[in-house]
Amino acid sequence: MLKDKTRHLGRRDFLRYSAAGAGALMAPGLVRQARAETATLTMHTWSAAVDTVQSHLSAFTKETGIPVNYGNSPWAQYREGMVAKFVGGAPLDAMWVSDAWLPEWAEAGWIAPVDEFDSLMKYNAEAEDFCTQSMTYDGRQYGLTYYTDYMAFLYDEAKLKEAGFDAPPTSWDELVEQSLVMKEKGISDYPMMLAMAQESWLIEFISTLVYSHGGRLVDDSGSAVMQDEKEGAVEALQWVVDAVNKHKIVSPACVETGELAGLKSFAAGNHAFAMVAKYRLRMLNDPAQSQIAGNVKQAMMPQGPNGSHATVGWMRFHGMSAQAAQDKARAESTAKLIEWFGGKSDGAYTFQKLLFLDIGAGFGVKPLFEDQEVRAAYDSYGDVDMIQAQQALALKKDTVTPWFGEWNDTNGSAWQSAILGNVDAAGAVKKSADLWNELKDSY
Amino acid sequence: MLFLAPVMVVLGAVAVFPILYSLYISFFSVKLTRPNRTPFVGLKNYTDLLGDAAFWSAVWRTVSFSLVSVSAIAVIALLVSLLLNQEFRGRRILSTILLVPWAIPYVANALMWKWIYDSSYGALNGLLYQLDFIDKYMVWLGDQDKTLFLIANAFVWKEVPLATILLLVSLKSIPADLYSAARVDGATVWQRFVHVTLPAMKPGFMLVMIYETMMAIRHFDLFFVLTEGGPGSASHVLSWHIYVETFRNLSFGSGAAMSYLLAIATFALSYLFIRTLGRKL
Numbered sequence: 001m002l003k004d005k006t007r008h009l010g011r012r013d014f015l016r017y018s019a020a021g022a023g024a025l026m027a028p029g030l031v032r033q034a035r036a037e038t039a040t041l042t043m044h045t046w047s048a049a050v051d052t053v054q055s056h057l058s059a060f061t062k063e064t065g066i067p068v069n070y071g072n073s074p075w076a077q078y079r080e081g082m083v084a085k086f087v088g089g090a091p092l093d094a095m096w097v098s099d100a101w102l103p104e105w106a107e108a109g110w111i112a113p114v115d116e117f118d119s120l121m122k123y124n125a126e127a128e129d130f131c132t133q134s135m136t137y138d139g140r141q142y143g144l145t146y147y148t149d150y151m152a153f154l155y156d157e158a159k160l161k162e163a164g165f166d167a168p169p170t171s172w173d174e175l176v177e178q179s180l181v182m183k184e185k186g187i188s189d190y191p192m193m194l195a196m197a198q199e200s201w202l203i204e205f206i207s208t209l210v211y212s213h214g215g216r217l218v219d220d221s222g223s224a225v226m227q228d229e230k231e232g233a234v235e236a237l238q239w240v241v242d243a244v245n246k247h248k249i250v251s252p253a254c255v256e257t258g259e260l261a262g263l264k265s266f267a268a269g270n271h272a273f274a275m276v277a278k279y280r281l282r283m284l285n286d287p288a289q290s291q292i293a294g295n296v297k298q299a300m301m302p303q304g305p306n307g308s309h310a311t312v313g314w315m316r317f318h319g320m321s322a323q324a325a326q327d328k329a330r331a332e333s334t335a336k337l338i339e340w341f342g343g344k345s346d347g348a349y350t351f352q353k354l355l356f357l358d359i360g361a362g363f364g365v366k367p368l369f370e371d372q373e374v375r376a377a378y379d380s381y382g383d384v385d386m387i388q389a390q391q392a393l394a395l396k397k398d399t400v401t402p403w404f405g406e407w408n409d410t411n412g413s414a415w416q417s418a419i420l421g422n423v424d425a426a427g428a429v430k431k432s433a434d435l436w437n438e439l440k441d442s443y
Numbered sequence: 444m445l446f447l448a449p450v451m452v453v454l455g456a457v458a459v460f461p462i463l464y465s466l467y468i469s470f471f472s473v474k475l476t477r478p479n480r481t482p483f484v485g486l487k488n489y490t491d492l493l494g495d496a497a498f499w500s501a502v503w504r505t506v507s508f509s510l511v512s513v514s515a516i517a518v519i520a521l522l523v524s525l526l527l528n529q530e531f532r533g534r535r536i537l538s539t540i541l542l543v544p545w546a547i548p549y550v551a552n553a554l555m556w557k558w559i560y561d562s563s564y565g566a567l568n569g570l571l572y573q574l575d576f577i578d579k580y581m582v583w584l585g586d587q588d589k590t591l592f593l594i595a596n597a598f599v600w601k602e603v604p605l606a607t608i609l610l611l612v613s614l615k616s617i618p619a620d621l622y623s624a625a626r627v628d629g630a631t632v633w634q635r636f637v638h639v640t641l642p643a644m645k646p647g648f649m650l651v652m653i654y655e656t657m658m659a660i661r662h663f664d665l666f667f668v669l670t671e672g673g674p675g676s677a678s679h680v681l682s683w684h685i686y687v688e689t690f691r692n693l694s695f696g697s698g699a700a701m702s703y704l705l706a707i708a709t710f711a712l713s714y715l716f717i718r719t720l721g722r723k724l
Contacts, residue, residue, distance in 0.1 A: 080690050083475050108476050189579070198673040253562035255674035256585035265563050402476065406692045409672075417675040420587050 040067045041093040041324075041333055044082070046075040049361070052354050060340045066333050079405075086110040086321075093324040093334045094341075096146055098316050099134040100203075103402045105319075106137045112325030113140035117335040120144055123343045123365070130313045131364035134396045144342025147355055148315035148364035150394040151208040152278035153302060158295040159187050159272040168273075168299040170309075172212070172239055175273060175302050179249035182272055190251040192243060193271040195262035196419060197255060202412045205275060207312040207397050209236040213304030218398040222440060224433035229426065235304060237418055237425040244419050255416045267291060275301075278387065282360035285381035298386050301393075313394025315364055318342040362391075403439035410435050469699035476693050488700035498701070500676065501684040504591060508680055509659035512595045512602070516655050517648070519599065520606035525640075527607065528614045545604035553668035556597040560584050560669070584670055587677035594665050594678060602658065606651045613647030614640070649720040653713050660709055681705055 045053060050072055057068050069091075073081050079101055085092055086108070097111065105111045114120050123144055124132050131145050155168045163182045169175035179191035195205060210217055210226070213236040217226040226233040243250040251257070257265070259276065266274040267283070267290040276284075278298070287293040300309040318341050324334045341351045352363040357377055368374050369388050378384040399407070411432040418428035469488055473481045492498050527538055544552070559566045560583040568580040584590055617640065625635045663682040666672060672679040672687070685705065689698030 080693075083693060087475055087478060104476050108478055198671040251562070251582070253582040253585040256562065256582070256670070261561075261563070268563075270563065405476075406694075409687055409691060413673065413676050413679070416673055420675050422587070422675055 039330055039333065040069055041330070041337055042069045042071070042091045043094045043337065044071045044073070044085070044092060045096040046078040047072045048075070049355055049359055052351075052358050056341065056345070056351050056354065059345070060337060063340075063345075064333075064336055066336065068337065083110075089323070091323075092321045093330060094337050095319055095321065096316055097143060097319040099314055099397065100400055100404055102135070102137050102142055103400060104405060106140075106142060107402045109322055111142055111319045112322045112331075113142055114144070114320050114335060114338065115141040117332075119339055120335055120343060123339075126365050126367050128313070128364045128366060128391065128394070130394050130396045131315045131317075134313070134315045134400075135317050143317035143319040144338050145352070145364035146316045146318050146342060147352065147361040148313060149277050149279050149362035150313040150391055151204055151275055151301070151311045152281065152390060153299050153311075154266070154274050154276060154281065154284065154296050155299060156266075156269070156272050156292050156295050157297050158292070159191075162187055163272070168297070169302050170300065172302045172304050176243065176247050176249060179272070180247060183249065188270065188272050190249060190270070191272040192250045193257075193262050193266045193274040193276075194240065194243070194250050194254045195257045195259045195275075196240070196416065197258040197261075198409070198412045198416065199258045201259040201277075202415075203397065203399065203408055204277075204312050204314060206233070206236075206411070206415060207395075207399070208275060208301065209233075209240065211310040211312055211395055212236075212301045212307045213239070214307035215304075216398055218401075218436070222401060224436040224440075226436070227426070227430045227433040230306070233429050234426050235306075237415060237429060239304070240415075241418055241421075241425055245421060252419075255419055278390070279360045279362050281382045281387075298382055298390070300386070300390055308393070309390070310393045310395055311390060312397055313391070314397065399436075401440070401443075403436075403443055407432070407436050407439055465699045466703065468696055469703055471696050473696035473699075474692075474694050481696075484696070488697045489704070492697065492701060492704065497676075497679075498681075498684065501679050501681045504677075504679060505660055505681040508591055508595055508598075508662075509656055511592065512598050512659045513652065513655045515595065515599045516602050516606050517651060519603050520610050520651060521644075523603065523607045524610035524614055527611055541604050541607060543604075544601050547601065549601070549664040550668060552597065552601050553665045556593075556600075556665070557584075557669055560593055585674050587674050590670060590674065590677040594669055597665050597669070598659065598662060602655055606655060609650050609654075610644060610647045613644045617643040645720060649716060652720065653716050656712055656716070657709050660712070661705065 043057070053072075054070060057070055061067050078096075079098075082095065082105075084090075086105070095111075097105065102111075106113075121141070124141075127145060128148065131148050132141065134148075135141050135143050135145070153168075159182065160168060160178070163178060163185055165178055165181075169178050175192060179188075182188050182191045196202060207217065210233045213233075215226070215228070215232045215234075215236060217224070217233055219225045225231065228234070240250065244252055244254060254262075262274065263276055263280055263283075265271065266276070269291045281296065281298060284290045284296040285293050290296070301311045303309050318338045320331065320334050320338060325331045339345075343349070345351065349363065349365050349368055352361075352365060353368060353371065353374065355361040356363055356368070356374060369384065375384050378387060399411075414423075414428040414432040417423050418425050423431070470483060470485055471481050472484045472488070523541065527534060527541075547555070558564075562568065562580055562582045562585060565580075565583065567583065568577070571577045572580065583593055621639050621643075622635060625639050630638065661682055662680075663686060666678050666680055666683045667686070670678040672683045681701070682705070685698055685701045688694050688701060692698075
């Protein structure tokens with residue numbers, strides 16, 4: 001029977017086989033077309049909340065049918081690694097960006113503005129102002145928030161009571177007074193914890209001290225004003241120098257103390273006051289991780305004589321690569337991905353909420369403060385009204401420019417040199433300002 | 444020749460080309476964050492460096508670190524090798540233990556010393572406090588007068604074993620007849636050491652000096668992990684300067700120029716050692 005069938009090729013068989021042959025010939029084209037419609041995107045982040053990111057990506061692919069290749073690398077090497085990717089033309093559509101790198105990456109043409117996507121811009125109405133400002137460079141917005149936080153002033157309530165104080169200090173001078181009493185009573189050798197080691201956090205500590213003293217490092221035109229004796233950074237640095245060398249309320253080891261080491265030292269009960277990222281509050285009130293759990297409270301950032309309770313805020317965001325922006329279909333897919341993470345997915349700020357509940361990472365969208373789950377989580381270790389009030393006074397870093405990376409190391413060294421007594425506060429800040437202006441001119 | 448071709452191609456791709464290419468970019472203003480602006484600047488990267496006070500400060504710190512480290516390594520390795528050259532009970536165990544620091548990776552070594560030197564919970568403070576040498580915990584790496592010496596100490600700890608082995612090999616190669624003849628001639632222990640042992644150890648010393656000087660001048664790991672060039676600029680040595688310029692400032696042109704100056708300095712020093720010590724061999 002089989003032989004008969006193969007021997008006689010009827011009209012129907014001929015049409016069937018012809019159609020199959022034509023289909024086979026067209027298949028690669030169809031596959032290519034199908035691939036183009038659901039082109040695989042590439043997303044790269046630093047190695048934080050990797051499981052949460054992956055599960056949220058899976059949900060995105062399930063919802064939209066857009067597959068995403070996901071990669072991550074450690075924060076410490078992230079900037080250098082990404083620059084190598086950009087320069088080498090590695091495939092990349094979406095990535096996490098720190099506000100500190102935005103001008104550098106935007107100027108180099110590696111990332112693209114997203115403000116032409118109304119689907120993304122609508123979220124600005126619900127975002128904190130400093131977040132939107134931190135994602136904006138040269139009048140263009142480059143993404144949607146991934147997480148945001150600010151430098152908080154925390155204190156150990158038990159030590160405060162032991163020293164006989166009912167309320168935390170509201171000014172830096174008051175902090176000195178309370179600290180001296182604590183030293184005298186033997187409550188703490190160095191009541192104030194400041195982490196001034198040369199690391200990526202240092203600019204946040206410096207900016208907070210300067211802002212709360214009513215100063216600026218750089219003015220709106222981008223010129224250095226830090227050297228200004230009255231409205232710059234000199235007063236703030238002088239306070240640190242005195243705190244270490246004159247009052248001895250801050251350890252001289254602060255120049256070798258990084259943010260994490262300082263946090264551990266505070267958690268071990270060595271200090272009464274600390275300036276740390278707000279999201280650390282959760283860990284500090286966790287009995288499994290902190291010896292002063294339950295006693296750590298937040299107060300408004302102390303203010304200098306001419307200052308305010310202002311602090312520095314920072315944020316990380318989801319950005320779009322320039323190569324993705326060049327292809328309309330790819331750009332639209334990437335915008336969907338950015339919205340899924342930085343905006344709403346399934347009608348809610350799911351990713352930002354997940355990050356908050358998972359690792360305590362702060363969010364830059366105001367409606368989440370009204371979310372009952374978020375409020376309950378905050379209330380378990382902090383005062384949500386205080387958290388929100390301080391966040392409202394957060395300012396973006398004024399030093400974020402294309403030459404920030406080149407200036408930052410020298411600035412950190414200059415502040416350390418003043419703390420070590422090698423140079424006076426005014427001289428250290430002037431050195432930093434001179435380099436700033438030199439770099440500004442060269443760009 | 445045909446069989447060598449694949450190896451030549453691989454070597455050319457992974458060694459010769461990068462070296463020549465880095466030399467090439469050292470004549471350009473290559474800054475990764477300005478990918479569309481990389482003008483040819485000739486020797487400007489080199490001349491700018493030679494006129495930069497921060498560069499010379501880094502050179503001076505590198506020289507200080509190298510002098511202290513290499514001297515300490517040479518002296519300690521000599522003493523330990525002389526000890527291990529003697530026959531005594533437990534010599535083999537001691538030799539094995541001595542190799543442990545050498546077997547520890549550089550970064551692990553640096554992390555270990557970071558814990559030891561920590562001003563809040565470091566082992567050094569704990570030890571000195573328990574022995575009543577100090578009445579409160581001291582700041583070690585944060586004290587700019589101590590930083591470079593403390594890093595040198597960590598470097599010496601890691602490098603002494605290899606130097607000891609190199610010197611021990613020299614010691615083992617000295618014929619016993621020489622000592623016997625010296626004894627017959629009435630030479631004292633000190634005279635035998637000065638006139639027999641030390642001259643025979645010169646090849647080993649030359650190796651130790653060249654190798655350890657090269658390692659000290661180029662050393663990076665301890666500075667990266669322990670201090671990141673701080674506090675202030677107390678440990679801002681040449682290798683750290685190159686790292687900051689190349690990988691933080693992303694200035695590959697001037698970073699390459701700096702690397703070439705470091706390579707030339709290392710080569711010149713090695714040549715000097717070979718000419719001075721090698722001539723007497």
